[in-house]
Amino acid sequence: xxxxxxxxxxxxxxxxxxxxxxxxxxxxxxxxxxxxxxxxxxxxxxxxxxxxxxxxxxxxxxxxxxxxxxxxxxxxxxxxxxxxxxxxxxxxxxxxxxxxxxxxxxxxxxxxxxxxxxxxxxxxxxxxxxxxxxxxxxxxxxxxxxxxxxxxxxxxxxxxxxxxxxxxxxxxxxxxxxxxxxxxxxxxxxxxxxxxxxxxxxxxxxxxxxxxxxxxxxxxxxxxxxxxxxxxxxxxxxxxxxxxxxxxxxxxxxxxxxxxxxxxxxxxxxxxxxxxxxxxxxxxxxxxxxxxxxxxxxxxxxxxxxxxxxxxxxxxxxx
Amino acid sequence: xxxxxxxxxxxxxxxxxxxxxxxxxxxxxxxxxxxxxxxxxxxxxxxxxxxxxxxxxxxxxxxxxxxxxxxxxxxxxxxxxxxxxxxxxxxxxxxxxxxxxxxxxxxxxxxxxxxxxxxxxxxxxxxxxxxxxxxxxxxxxxxxxxxxxxxxxxxxxxxxxxxxxxxxxxxxxxxxxxxxxxxxxxxxxxxxxxxxxxxxxxxxxxxxxxxxxxxxxxxxxxxxxxxxxxxxxxxxxxxxxxxxxxxxxxxxxxxxxxxxxxxxxxxxxxxxxxxxxxxxxxxxxxxxxxxx
Amino acid sequence: xxxxxxxxxxxxxxxxxxxxxxxxxxxxxxxxxxxxxxxxxxxxxxxxxxxxxxxxxxxxxxxxxxxxxxxxxxxxxxxxxxxxxxxxxxxxxxxxxxxxxxxxxxxxxxxxxxxxxxxxxxxxxxxxxxxxxxxxxxxxxxxxxxxxxxxxxxxxxxxxxxxxxxxxxxxxxxxxxxxxxxxxxxxxxxxxxxxxxxxxxxxxxxxxxxxxxxxxxxxxxxxxxxxxxxxxxxxxxxxxxxxxxxxxxxxxxxxxxxxxxxx
Numbered sequence: 001x002x003x004x005x006x007x008x009x010x011x012x013x014x015x016x017x018x019x020x021x022x023x024x025x026x027x028x029x030x031x032x033x034x035x036x037x038x039x040x041x042x043x044x045x046x047x048x049x050x051x052x053x054x055x056x057x058x059x060x061x062x063x064x065x066x067x068x069x070x071x072x073x074x075x076x077x078x079x080x081x082x083x084x085x086x087x088x089x090x091x092x093x094x095x096x097x098x099x100x101x102x103x104x105x106x107x108x109x110x111x112x113x114x115x116x117x118x119x120x121x122x123x124x125x126x127x128x129x130x131x132x133x134x135x136x137x138x139x140x141x142x143x144x145x146x147x148x149x150x151x152x153x154x155x156x157x158x159x160x161x162x163x164x165x166x167x168x169x170x171x172x173x174x175x176x177x178x179x180x181x182x183x184x185x186x187x188x189x190x191x192x193x194x195x196x197x198x199x200x201x202x203x204x205x206x207x208x209x210x211x212x213x214x215x216x217x218x219x220x221x222x223x224x225x226x227x228x229x230x231x232x233x234x235x236x237x238x239x240x241x242x243x244x245x246x247x248x249x250x251x252x253x254x255x256x257x258x259x260x261x262x263x264x265x266x267x268x269x270x271x272x273x274x275x276x277x278x279x280x281x282x283x284x285x286x287x288x289x290x291x292x293x294x295x296x297x298x299x300x301x302x303x304x305x306x307x308x309x310x311x312x313x314x315x316x317x318x319x
Numbered sequence: 320x321x322x323x324x325x326x327x328x329x330x331x332x333x334x335x336x337x338x339x340x341x342x343x344x345x346x347x348x349x350x351x352x353x354x355x356x357x358x359x360x361x362x363x364x365x366x367x368x369x370x371x372x373x374x375x376x377x378x379x380x381x382x383x384x385x386x387x388x389x390x391x392x393x394x395x396x397x398x399x400x401x402x403x404x405x406x407x408x409x410x411x412x413x414x415x416x417x418x419x420x421x422x423x424x425x426x427x428x429x430x431x432x433x434x435x436x437x438x439x440x441x442x443x444x445x446x447x448x449x450x451x452x453x454x455x456x457x458x459x460x461x462x463x464x465x466x467x468x469x470x471x472x473x474x475x476x477x478x479x480x481x482x483x484x485x486x487x488x489x490x491x492x493x494x495x496x497x498x499x500x501x502x503x504x505x506x507x508x509x510x511x512x513x514x515x516x517x518x519x520x521x522x523x524x525x526x527x528x529x530x531x532x533x534x535x536x537x538x539x540x541x542x543x544x545x546x547x548x549x550x551x552x553x554x555x556x557x558x559x560x561x562x563x564x565x566x567x568x569x570x571x572x573x574x575x576x577x578x579x580x581x582x583x584x585x586x587x588x589x590x591x592x593x594x595x596x597x598x599x600x601x602x603x604x605x606x607x608x609x610x611x
Numbered sequence: 612x613x614x615x616x617x618x619x620x621x622x623x624x625x626x627x628x629x630x631x632x633x634x635x636x637x638x639x640x641x642x643x644x645x646x647x648x649x650x651x652x653x654x655x656x657x658x659x660x661x662x663x664x665x666x667x668x669x670x671x672x673x674x675x676x677x678x679x680x681x682x683x684x685x686x687x688x689x690x691x692x693x694x695x696x697x698x699x700x701x702x703x704x705x706x707x708x709x710x711x712x713x714x715x716x717x718x719x720x721x722x723x724x725x726x727x728x729x730x731x732x733x734x735x736x737x738x739x740x741x742x743x744x745x746x747x748x749x750x751x752x753x754x755x756x757x758x759x760x761x762x763x764x765x766x767x768x769x770x771x772x773x774x775x776x777x778x779x780x781x782x783x784x785x786x787x788x789x790x791x792x793x794x795x796x797x798x799x800x801x802x803x804x805x806x807x808x809x810x811x812x813x814x815x816x817x818x819x820x821x822x823x824x825x826x827x828x829x830x831x832x833x834x835x836x837x838x839x840x841x842x843x844x845x846x847x848x849x850x851x852x853x854x855x856x857x858x859x860x861x862x863x864x865x866x867x868x869x870x871x872x873x874x
């Protein structure tokens with residue numbers, strides 16, 4: 001506890017803490033829309049696909065800057081999205097397999113490039129492998145600043161375009177009908193997802209960053225039926241996970257931030273699945289009992305009705 | 320000799336994954352395969368900690384339990400109303416995170432670092448040999464993979480018609496009295512087993528590449544299930560040879576290069592397959608328009 | 612009358628008692644009971660969401676039941692599986708699956724092969740014969756995605772024939788098929804009937820009900836009516852089954868008017 005307190009007094013650590021919280025918040029919010037659009041695993045694919053983009057950006061410029069990585073990863077993410085769409089449209093390969101092919105293919109390429117960088121003469125390479133599992137403590141001042149600003153921008157865009165995103169998640173056909181630029185909005189949402197994934201990579205890592213998009217959104221779904229509330233809750237869950245992951249990871253050496261953040265989010269998920277008032281296990285058990293009782297009641301009523309009817313026909317026959 | 324062992328190991332991984340991958344692709348469970356390959360992590364680490372060795376039967380067993388647990392959790396969440404994509408995502412990230420955390424906490428005990436999780440150590444397979452009374456019997460990884468391959472071929476061979484019907488029409492399979500759930504979990508168990516056996520050589524994530532990519536390539540090249548399975552294994556083996564060559568030239572990760580080679584073969588099949596390729600389809604389309 | 616009913620039930624091809632099933636919160640099938648006589652073609656009619664497919668799936672144990680009992684020739688369904696053939700809706704399978712028509716039909720024999728048996732020459736012969744019966748012998752080697760919708764439906768029927776069952780469940784075999792297939796199916800149904808087999812068909816097209824079926828089962832979550840077609844397929848009972856939603860009944864109304872004048 002003592003060490004935790006001293007950590008929080010360290011201004012550098014405070015910044016890292018704040019930026020990871022913001023990251024969790026923004027990912028949670030965007031994750032809601034990708035969950036509702038049934039694209040949860042797209043985040044995973046984009047994260048894996050980002051690796052070769054980051055490596056190529058590094059190989060071309062030789063510098064380690066988050067902004068450059070963002071550009072490289074976004075380009076790779078867009079190629080990956082396009083690839084999945086192209087393969088599913090033009091062959092008998094289904095969406096899940098296309099996603100698996102692109103995900104593992106890009107990741108394989110990323111690993112190849114990463115090993116080339118490590119074996120090669122790129123002086124500034126130390127730390128690139130931290131991208132795989134995330135190490136928030138390894139971030140430097142400019143990274144932290146970029147991450148915070150980008151997260152705030154993401155949150156702002158979602159806030160401003162809330163009703164548009166809501167409609168294209170629920171009924172894209174109708175959105176097109178009332179004149180929304182649906183294709184543009186869909187691409188924008190995808191771009192926001194890429195950005196969220198890339199800024200998250202340094203803190204959570206390529207392999208696990210998708211969890212920040214998926215788990216808080218699923219957890220939030222258990223508490224409410226309203227999108228507005230769901231987005232807020234999901235952001236909150238994400239923020240708590242990011243904060244908890246960063247804090248715990250900084251208490252000991254050699255504890256990667258990514259797994260801790262994900263496990264914090266998973267813990268919240270389990271709480272939700274148990275106690276969520278909408279679809280939680282306890283609530284469901286309760287509803288099931290009620291349906292069963294209602295069915296039994298109906299059936300006994302039915303029997304009573306049938307008896308009455310039978311009695312009446314008998315009466316009719318007697319007459 | 321080193322090259323021989325590396326290629327043999329790679330080919331065995333490719334065969335195990337290729338056979339099972341065909342069923343995963345046909346059952347639209349590619350991402351479940353991905354989830355299993357991530358989820359076996361905690362099982363592997365726990366078995367390491369318990370047995371103190373990295374090639375025990377305990378490891379196979381523990382990892383299989385973890386894989387099946389992941390499948391079970393995914394299905395339970397799906398049935399409780401979570402979208403299938405999201406339930407896959409929640410489960411595998413949680414289990415993988417647990418595995419990575421355990422590795423980080425007990426790194427010294429398990430002789431396993433985070434890199435090995437990602438790349439595997441196929442280049443070093445020949446260092447870890449199995450010796451009986453001083454006789455060198457070859458790398459342990461080859462034995463492990465060989466046993467896995469025999470099990471897979473035996474189970475799939477014996478119950479081929481059940482696996483086929485469960486993949487094509489589970490409703491009819493159930494109506495015929497085939498225990499669909501049993502065969503589902505049997506397949507998932509085999510996938511977990513293949514993942515664990517391959518883990519040491521190619522790492523947890525690139526296994527997915529060998530499970531899905533060669534099977535998808537084969538799917539574009541043939542219209543018979545039997546041929547698809549054989550072709551899928553062959554595509555994986557071809558990727559191993561191509562990838563190893565590329566890795567030597569580029570001085571890069573062998574496992575990464577193998578998956579890239581598999582990806583390349585897929586792109587070739589996607590473009591040039593005579594029956595289902597992009598170009599063949601476009602040509603047929605043009606002919607159709609011209610004749611009209 | 613009641614005594615006779617009971618003696619039939621003892622060896623009736625299908626007896627369903629108090630069958631209920633639910634998805635999530637809502638019961639979609641409530642307390643359905645009926646018994647089918649041997650050699651009958653039964654049409655199951657009802658609006659969308661009335662639980663027609665659900666009834667079949669629950670009877671076959673493909674979805675869990677809340678309550679109820681299913682007897683096939685007087686014994687529980689599980690002991691009589693080989694006597695039951697099932698034709699699922701066409702959309703229920705992936706037609707891109709790498710296999711050909713003959714192979715799909717051979718799958719109909721899997722239930723008879725036991726755990727380790729493999730399909731051999733005998734199964735192949737049965738499958739080819741079944742394909743010929745639905746007029747698809749020339750397409751035996753064709754990849755299934757290259758068949759038209761009607762041809763795919765006929766392959767499914769051939770597969771059911773290969774099952775060599777005594778009681779068949781067919782889930783909307785007439786949905787979206789061409790005229791040739793419709794004719795092939797109805798010829799086949801008549802042939803099955805002649806062999807003394809019992810067929811239960813989920814059906815949508817009210818205009819052809821009187822032509823195709825001996826008995827009609829009207830279903831809307833609960834059993835509305837069941838009996839010989841000319842007794843049950845009346846405007847009154849249809850109105851009751853479909854609620855107020857029966858705007859498209861013009862043709863059927865003419866039919867029932869005709870019935871009324873005949874009566």
